[in-house]
Amino acid sequence: MRGRGAYPVWREIATRWADNDAYGHVNNVVHYSWFDTAVNAWLIENGLLDVTHGDPIGLVVETGCLYAGSLAYPEPVEIGLGVERLGGSSVTYRLGVFARGAAEAAAEGLFTHVYVGRESRRPVPLPEAWRAKLETIKLGGRDG
Amino acid sequence: MRGRGAYPVWREIATRWADNDAYGHVNNVVHYSWFDTAVNAWLIENGLLDVTHGDPIGLVVETGCLYAGSLAYPEPVEIGLGVERLGGSSVTYRLGVFARGAAEAAAEGLFTHVYVGRESRRPVPLPEAWRAKLETIKLGGRDG
Amino acid sequence: MRGRGAYPVWREIATRWADNDAYGHVNNVVHYSWFDTAVNAWLIENGLLDVTHGDPIGLVVETGCLYAGSLAYPEPVEIGLGVERLGGSSVTYRLGVFARGAAEAAAEGLFTHVYVGRESRRPVPLPEAWRAKLETIKLGGRDG
């Protein structure tokens, strides 16, 4: 799995009591809620995503995650984020999940949006302003 | 706590693996997701609630729950629902949570909506069509 | 609702994309996941709660929340926490939910644990070490 150096964008997220499952560790589902959270927060904070009125909108078409280590509430996690691939209408992000301060990733995920017209729900080209911003967070080389 | 006889409306909901917390029982938070689910489903299925375009809309102003017994995935739960109080702009529901087939409630909750204009966000009188339907699911006498 | 001055303990929690519901605001259920998170984190970080081996264990017997304003991802929330009442076997916490930097609470909750033996599941007196620590975070006077 990629190390911390691969990721240009970072976000710390508090774990929650309910994130731990019956085995006392963060449930595998929760990682995906962090992916959603990290990707959309970056898009909103960079002025790209407007949930209520934006057009086009991103539909999630594929997600995946590899799990290498366990995490547990109440420790926060640090999510590294970068763009893996920019397609004509799509963006694939790679995300690394790290315990706070840990060198090794506890999990690594992929997350792909396809952009569609708000009304048509048909794929549209990624707007240039998006493409330019997304280029700035392309993943570095594999370092892990 | 009220018994089954108190509730005019019923809904079965599957529990999920993630509902169980580190103690191996359904976490206290999950009950509220069932309350939301039971109330809104009844409103939608009776033609009252239109999430996208409806006006007025219900804002949740108060919720509460008493817990008497534990529940655990994979057992489904049965949610009993009835109207406790119809105010000028508000509706308070009472909800009973029962393990499938159990006579005694495992939990009992209250859930209050205030109706406001979609734009104004100010309280408005409950529409007559709503009031008429909601009257039909008034709670029976206390039987438990 | 109580203002910030009432609460002796604070915890910031990141909101998540999935916290927002179909109306674009944090769903009423999510507040309870923050209550759980704030209470148990304080207990763990103060050396009182050991989820795996601890005895006695706290069962949640009552929760409730009043909602005064809306919150939305991606803004973080700040949770104020204090002890409202210390009983023989029980602890009731009061929690205030604030948008980051906001003077007024967006919601206020109550959360009651009863302590029971891990095996017996019968109420037991709150251990003295717990009582002493919990006394230190008693709620201040009502200031809001």
Add this chain to the structure above:
Amino acid sequence: MRGRGAYPVWREIATRWADNDAYGHVNNVVHYSWFDTAVNAWLIENGLLDVTHGDPIGLVVETGCLYAGSLAYPEPVEIGLGVERLGGSSVTYRLGVFARGAAEAAAEGLFTHVYVGRESRRPVPLPEAWRAKLETIKLGGRDG
């Protein structure tokens, strides 16, 4: 994506209000909570999984999902489940997510458990009783 005929095991799961996100459709994260729910319920109901005492235990090492259509509360979903691959210590399940009564899958996922000793947390051979049961739900040929 595979059609209904591919899946030997089925489970209906109620959607919940909180499953819908700010776009009014079930959030991509929720599908994974259904996968967990369907896999573990089958294991428990077939006498294989004992969450509290069982040894070995299954660790989730990889999950993934392709999304083809949207789903929305309050409609229930039907989850098809089958074993895609039985390894020495691992089991990979394939899952299909269908709106109630729909012929076409709205999503399709993969979910891999590796079995480890409860104490050692090292991979162990899948017990014969498990292997025999899991063979009975091998996926049929691709039909979709």
